Amino acid sequence: MLKGKKIVVGITGSIAAYKIPFLVRLLIRQGAEVRVIMTPAAVDFVTPLTLSTLSMHPVVVDPFKAQSGEWNNHVDLGQWADVMVFAPVTANTLGKMAHGIADNFVVTAYLSAKCPVFIAPAMDLDMYGHPSTQHNISTLQSYGNIIIEPQVGELASGLSGPGRLEEPEKILLILERFFTSRQSLNKKKILVTAGPTHEKIDPVRFLGNYSTGKMGFTLAFEAASRGAEVTLITGPTFLNASHAGIRRVDVESADEMYEACMAEAPKNDIIIMAAAVADFKSKKKSAVKIKKTAAHVTLELEPTRDILLEIGRQKRKNQVLVGFALETDNELENARQKLHRKNLDFIILNSLRDKGAGFGLETNKITMIDKAGNVQHGNVKTKQEIASDILDIISETQICSHGKQ
Ligand code: CTP
Numbered sequence: 001m002l003k004g005k006k007i008v009v010g011i012t013g014s015i016a017a018y019k020i021p022f023l024v025r026l027l028i029r030q031g032a033e034v035r036v037i038m039t040p041a042a043v044d045f046v047t048p049l050t051l052s053t054l055s056m057h058p059v060v061v062d063p064f065k066a067q068s069g070e071w072n073n074h075v076d077l078g079q080w081a082d083v084m085v086f087a088p089v090t091a092n093t094l095g096k097m098a099h100g101i102a103d104n105f106v107v108t109a110y111l112s113a114k115c116p117v118f119i120a121p122a123m124d125l126d127m128y129g130h131p132s133t134q135h136n137i138s139t140l141q142s143y144g145n146i147i148i149e150p151q152v153g154e155l156a157s158g159l160s161g162p163g164r165l166e167e168p169e170k171i172l173l174i175l176e177r178f179f180t181s182r183q184s185l186n187k188k189k190i191l192v193t194a195g196p197t198h199e200k201i202d203p204v205r206f207l208g209n210y211s212t213g214k215m216g217f218t219l220a221f222e223a224a225s226r227g228a229e230v231t232l233i234t235g236p237t238f239l240n241a242s243h244a245g246i247r248r249v250d251v252e253s254a255d256e257m258y259e260a261c262m263a264e265a266p267k268n269d270i271i272i273m274a275a276a277v278a279d280f281k282s283k284k285k286s287a288v289k290i291k292k293t294a295a296h297v298t299l300e301l302e303p304t305r306d307i308l309l310e311i312g313r314q315k316r317k318n319q320v321l322v323g324f325a326l327e328t329d330n331e332l333e334n335a336r337q338k339l340h341r342k343n344l345d346f347i348i349l350n351s352l353r354d355k356g357a358g359f360g361l362e363t364n365k366i367t368m369i370d371k372a373g374n375v376q377h378g379n380v381k382t383k384q385e386i387a388s389d390i391l392d393i394i395s396e397t398q399i400c401s402h403g404k405q
Pocket of ligand 1: 327
């Protein structure tokens with residue numbers, strides 16, 4: 001699976017750096033092309049000579065070799081790589097990556113990456129548990145990086161807990177799985193919607209909802225990482241869609257999202273409607289700010305058009321349509337009814353009664369129901385893991401439909 005894959009391995013100054021020669025050896029054995037880059041602190045733990053011997057290429061620590069006038073270009077490395085794997089990553093480097101501090105070659109290469117990035121933190125358990133470390137990890141995840149969670153176990157300090165670098169064999173497996181799943185959606189055209197919609201009341205007010213867009217953005221990033229050509233239609237959000245495979249279309253209201261979706265949907269193989277589209281909009285929009293002089297203001301609402309229902313009506317036979325259902329009660333039955341009413345292939349059910357599910361969280365808990373009635377219950381997972389699970393299941397239908405052709 002890794003034959004010919006171009007992999008940058010970035011090492012930072014943690015004792016777990018001693019495991020990376022094994023990782024490089026495993027990658028080379030699988031036929032990958034590997035370039036190793038190191039921070040100056042990493043050199044204290046493992047030598048560049050070991051790594052250049054194993055990777056069969058020079059190792060870059062310092063971008064400038066002033067005496068020889070040589071300069072190593074981190075941008076070239078960013079263009080070259082199919083994936084970058086940073087392991088081990090210290091709390092210090094996590095902070096730099098999360099905040100764009102580019103004071104060494106490893107972080108500049110990270111900032112230049114045009115490919116999926118894997119980050120494997122390793123540190124002592126208290127450093128790992130510190131809110132600033134956790135916050136940096138969440139930030140890096142929100143940028144679309146894939147975190148290879150540290151393992152729980154014995155640490156170099158003698159303490160025991162979370163913080164151990166994932167084993168090289170397991171990192172290899174994660175990369176192999178990544179490339180396998182990536183091929184499943186290669187060149188597929190996927191439309192993803194995300195975020196809330198804002199329904200104008202007057203020039204300064206709107207009706208909205210708590211959606212942040214995180215689930216839709218994560219799905220878009222994961223699909224693009226698997227080789228899909230993604231169109232992401234999003235309502236107002238502060239998130240960035242940082243992947244070359246994503247074309248972003250920004251909309252504000254349910255009406256704008258409807259128009260954008262109707263124009264894009266016929267061009268796509270797979271459509272995933274993760275947006276929390278407003279169900280109602282204000283019947284009248286005031287051209288001027290509504291003053292608070294009146295004792296009561298009554299807003300008359302009218303329903304918005306149901307985009308998913310309309311796409312379901314126009315769906316071609318070989319298109320896969322996926323909807324979301326956010327329910328508070330009678331969840332399974334409501335979701336099943338929505339699946340049939342909207343002519344969906346899958347519906348992803350979120351229950352607001354579940355701990356770890358809901359708006360603005362890093363985690364989610366879903367139940368996936370297909371049109372044949374099969375139900376798959378999931379656990380509380382990160383949105384990245386959930387996006388991966390959803391796309392794994394959709395990919396299976398793609399592989400099956402290829403088989404039938
Ligand atoms: N949806 C849509 N257009 C709308 C409202 C919802 O496309 N105007 C899509 C959402 O993106 C989601 C699915 O429909 O994929 C379910 O949304 P939800 O609000 O849970 O369901 P509704 O069908 O609106 O039913 P209800 O609000 O009565 O539960």
